[in-house]
Amino acid sequence: MIVIDLQLCKGCGICQKECPNKAVFIENKKAVVRENCSSCGICTRVCPVQAATRSARKQGAVKCSSCPVQCEILEGYLGACRRYQNVNGQLVRNRKLVTEVSQDGPLITAVGAGTNYPCCRPAPHIVQDTVDGVEVVTVVTEAPLSYSGVKVKIDTNLYIGEEGSKVKREGKVVGMVDTEEYGSKMLSVGGANLLTGQDGFIVARTIVEIANGERVKLKVEEGSALELQVGHPPVINGVEDTKMRVGCGSATIGMFAAHLKEVVDEAIILDHHVVGLLSEHLAGEAVGMSWSGVIPNARKSTRGRYFGEPGHGWGGTSIENPEVAIKSVDMSVAKAGIKILVTETTAQKAALFRVRNDGSVQEIPITPDVRKVIELIAGNCEKAMVSALYTGGTGGSARAGVAAHPIKVTQAVHNGAARLTIGGAPAFVFPGGGINFMVDVQKVVPKAFTWVPAPATVAPVEYTMTRQKYEEIGGHIKSIKRLSEFKESKVVLTRKEQ
Numbered sequence: 001m002i003v004i005d006l007q008l009c010k011g012c013g014i015c016q017k018e019c020p021n022k023a024v025f026i027e028n029k030k031a032v033v034r035e036n037c038s039s040c041g042i043c044t045r046v047c048p049v050q051a052a053t054r055s056a057r058k059q060g061a062v063k064c065s066s067c068p069v070q071c072e073i074l075e076g077y078l079g080a081c082r083r084y085q086n087v088n089g090q091l092v093r094n095r096k097l098v099t100e101v102s103q104d105g106p107l108i109t110a111v112g113a114g115t116n117y118p119c120c121r122p123a124p125h126i127v128q129d130t131v132d133g134v135e136v137v138t139v140v141t142e143a144p145l146s147y148s149g150v151k152v153k154i155d156t157n158l159y160i161g162e163e164g165s166k167v168k169r170e171g172k173v174v175g176m177v178d179t180e181e182y183g184s185k186m187l188s189v190g191g192a193n194l195l196t197g198q199d200g201f202i203v204a205r206t207i208v209e210i211a212n213g214e215r216v217k218l219k220v221e222e223g224s225a226l227e228l229q230v231g232h233p234p235v236i237n238g239v240e241d242t243k244m245r246v247g248c249g250s251a252t253i254g255m256f257a258a259h260l261k262e263v264v265d266e267a268i269i270l271d272h273h274v275v276g277l278l279s280e281h282l283a284g285e286a287v288g289m290s291w292s293g294v295i296p297n298a299r300k301s302t303r304g305r306y307f308g309e310p311g312h313g314w315g316g317t318s319i320e321n322p323e324v325a326i327k328s329v330d331m332s333v334a335k336a337g338i339k340i341l342v343t344e345t346t347a348q349k350a351a352l353f354r355v356r357n358d359g360s361v362q363e364i365p366i367t368p369d370v371r372k373v374i375e376l377i378a379g380n381c382e383k384a385m386v387s388a389l390y391t392g393g394t395g396g397s398a399r400a401g402v403a404a405h406p407i408k409v410t411q412a413v414h415n416g417a418a419r420l421t422i423g424g425a426p427a428f429v430f431p432g433g434g435i436n437f438m439v440d441v442q443k444v445v446p447k448a449f450t451w452v453p454a455p456a457t458v459a460p461v462e463y464t465m466t467r468q469k470y471e472e473i474g475g476h477i478k479s480i481k482r483l484s485e486f487k488e489s490k491v492v493l494t495r496k497e498q
């Protein structure tokens, strides 16, 4: 049980905020612990003055052995992971095994299976059935993974911050801005070191909330405020971004050069990565153009391609006023009266300019033919969306719950003899040693992930292979149950077609 030293307690409320069971409250500026406390120990680790301590075992509580935290749970209450409930003195997994498994998925999913900890015991469910005349085995467990995180993809041209910047939640570091790939910003949230660090609990909670499709507010250090929810458009500094760019500025020129050439003499496509200049670009040349004399306000890379400066302006560049995108016009090359279009790779903002005799420019109304090309570019953009891959390493001790020879489990996964699925969804397994995987959280059974205050996230893991292969790798043959036995015990339903 948890005891609060009232002399030390400052009533700061940190324990109240972090308690997963909402079992602490502040009364008369002191922490008070309720009966639903499961002695998970989070408060003892977050209290800045060590006022909360774990003392003797709680009278009448059942100790949970499903993870190293070993919560003590009184009748009717839940453990800190919210998975196990004390029902009449028995700990019961409070979610049924999920039944909807696709035709080519595992025999059952691990969602709701529970965990056998420590992993030297066989996995909670090892199921056998005949599929297309072949005996197939699926081994499932909800594995606590301290080597885990989410890679979050944010489709946006808006500036979110420098690569490598810390990503924070409620002021705590939960990840970092990763590289930028195909115009999307990537975040890495979690990872073993952050999970086991000072703020591991909020890191675990953040990974799980993102993976389960909940809305999460994050802040990039010296960058933008982010509101992210998988499957929804990103909200950056309070603005919802609706369109994903069609490509970088150069790619936009490449795709639409023929259309642009028909309506303008020059186009500058602003983009925080590569700004495109139509007439100088190889695509411009390919459609019969030669350099117009227009010089864009960006750093030259190669023909018609310029590096943009990231910022909060057009196309995610620092340019807030489109006229500034035109650095100068070389009138020894250019002709007065030529038309220059300045737009973004999403074509959400656009402006048209005419060149005066002295090389200065004047904004003019966008003509209907130019408008059509702008709409063509915008119409080829996809919806901006937040997506995420849960990443984990399940090659550790959890393999012992699958078979007596852990390395044979790894080998079977790598050589394709055993298929790894996470909550019913196919996982991509990284080459090399161990079983490091990635899975699209939108393909996994809804709300499949949980966390324990080890801290670690809990992922549903399924290994499916032939019975013959399972015997070969030293599988726990005695623990196998036929799918029909599960049906009888009403623990689990079955594959969709049955």
Ligand code: SF4
Pocket (backbone or CB within 6 Å): 002, 018, 019, 020, 021, 022, 023, 024, 033, 036, 037, 038, 039, 040, 041, 042, 043, 044, 080
């Ligand atoms: S031990 Fe866990 S459940 Fe109990 S009060 Fe502390 S944080 Fe809450």
Ligand code: SF4
Pocket (backbone or CB within 6 Å): 004, 008, 009, 010, 011, 012, 013, 014, 015, 016, 030, 031, 043, 046, 047, 048, 049, 050, 051, 052
């Ligand atoms: S975190 Fe510690 S000091 Fe703050 S209210 Fe809880 S027990 Fe008291």
